[in-house]
Amino acid sequence: MNTQLSTSVVQPDLFSPVQIGSYTLKNRIVMAPLTRMRADENNIPTNMSRIYYQQRATAGLIITEGTQISPQGAGYPNTPGIYNHDQVKAWRQITDSVHAQGGRIFLQLWHVGRVSYPGIQLNDEPPVAPSAIKAEGDYVKPRALEPAEIDDIIYDYWRASENAFAAGFDGVEVHAANGYLIDQFLRDSTNKRTDQYGGSYKNRARFLFEVLHAVISVWGSERVGLRLSPTNPFNSISDSNPEELFEYIVERLNPLDLAYLHIVEGGLLSPDTTEKEPLFDPRTLRNIYDGPYMANNGYSKGSAKKAIKNDSADLVSFGDLFISNPDLPERFLRNAPLNKTDLDSRYGGNEKGYIDYPSLNLALA
Numbered sequence: 001m002n003t004q005l006s007t008s009v010v011q012p013d014l015f016s017p018v019q020i021g022s023y024t025l026k027n028r029i030v031m032a033p034l035t036r037m038r039a040d041e042n043n044i045p046t047n048m049s050r051i052y053y054q055q056r057a058t059a060g061l062i063i064t065e066g067t068q069i070s071p072q073g074a075g076y077p078n079t080p081g082i083y084n085h086d087q088v089k090a091w092r093q094i095t096d097s098v099h100a101q102g103g104r105i106f107l108q109l110w111h112v113g114r115v116s117y118p119g120i121q122l123n124d125e126p127p128v129a130p131s132a133i134k135a136e137g138d139y140v141k142p143r144a145l146e147p148a149e150i151d152d153i154i155y156d157y158w159r160a161s162e163n164a165f166a167a168g169f170d171g172v173e174v175h176a177a178n179g180y181l182i183d184q185f186l187r188d189s190t191n192k193r194t195d196q197y198g199g200s201y202k203n204r205a206r207f208l209f210e211v212l213h214a215v216i217s218v219w220g221s222e223r224v225g226l227r228l229s230p231t232n233p234f235n236s237i238s239d240s241n242p243e244e245l246f247e248y249i250v251e252r253l254n255p256l257d258l259a260y261l262h263i264v265e266g267g268l269l270s271p272d273t274t275e276k277e278p279l280f281d282p283r284t285l286r287n288i289y290d291g292p293y294m295a296n297n298g299y300s301k302g303s304a305k306k307a308i309k310n311d312s313a314d315l316v317s318f319g320d321l322f323i324s325n326p327d328l329p330e331r332f333l334r335n336a337p338l339n340k341t342d343l344d345s346r347y348g349g350n351e352k353g354y355i356d357y358p359s360l361n362l363a364l365a
């Protein structure tokens with residue numbers, strides 16, 4: 001028996017292919033969702049974004065920036081949407097360009113809930129949330145959703161999924177992380193509802209599972225991913241027992257057989273939140289999840305390699321490193337130096353700090 005061969009078969013690394021749902025990805029290096037605020041004033045992605053995503057098509061999978069499912073879902077200016085024809089047309093250019101380079105691209109479906117403000121909402125209305133509880137910082141008190149409005153938002157997720165399909169995406173990721181609408185339903189600090197959407201874990205998770213079922217009805221579960229951030233205090237979110245809550249959720253995810261589960265491990269630093277000690281290690285969720293597990297948050301090439309080798313992740317997503325290194329897989333492969341991210345051009349602006357980060361000069365190879 002050729003032991004070398006058998007070792008390489010059982011021991012995957014960052015560059016070995018991986019099966020997620022119906023796709024075999026060419027490597028395990030995923031581009032994490034990154035809001036860059038470069039869409040136009042009508043929330044339509046521009047040609048600049050087409051170039052940006054095309055430059056990054058060597059990732060095993062690109063997950064787009066958070067993309068609002070409805071005008072109500074927006075929390076920041078110049079973020080793209082997926083609720084009208086012009087947006088679908090613009091996204092189609094992007095998916096075609098990524099596919100022309102042999103890449104795969106999932107759209108991240110986003111509704112910010114209370115993390116918004118009247119100036120960005122239709123008719124200057126207050127933002128909506130499970131309960132009328134204000135986020136810390138410069139936010140207004142949101143309006144609690146009526147049950148019928150929850151149905152409308154689930155319909156918006158369904159319509160956004162149909163639109164993503166028409167725009168040529170390979171799948172979608174449901175954004176249930178980072179203190180946005182779905183996360184606001186999950187946590188007992190932001191969800192004080194007394195109807196079937198509040199109270200028990202089952203009730204607080206009801207909205208998430210209804211959204212997932214709507215999205216799956218369009219895409220099939222094998223082309224739907226889910227992002228959770230169980231210990232991330234971003235957008236002043238918290239829960240009295242996140243460990244039990246997220247264990248409950250992940251156990252219920254198993255039978256759905258999603259393309260992958262994407263976990264933001266630890267917390268994301270933000271000027272608005274004080275980083276607290278994580279209450280538990282969300283990597284333990286890996287052990288109760290049966291499907292492909294995508295790890296995120298602060299990974300380097302070395303720690304990602306180790307995570308794949310130790311089987312503590314099947315894939316690793318990189319945010320910051322993909323901002324400044326369009327050819328990140330190539331750089332990892334060659335142990336090439338990495339470009340540093342310019343912090344000032346992360347959110348909003350023009351080509352600078354967006355599509356002008358250099359790739360390695362392949363002529364030197």
Ligand SMILES: Cc1cc2nc3c(=O)[nH]c(=O)nc-3n(C[C@H](O)[C@H](O)[C@H](O)COP(=O)(O)O)c2cc1C
Nearest residue numbers: 032033034035065066297298299317318319320346
């Ligand atoms: C500029 C920027 C924009 C981000 N936008 C999103 C987003 O739209 N959706 C999301 O789920 N996470 C978003 N995140 C979080 C990243 O996906 C990722 O979790 C974070 O950067 C940690 O991974 P890293 O250490 O590899 O950068 C954003 C992070 C940054 C720095």
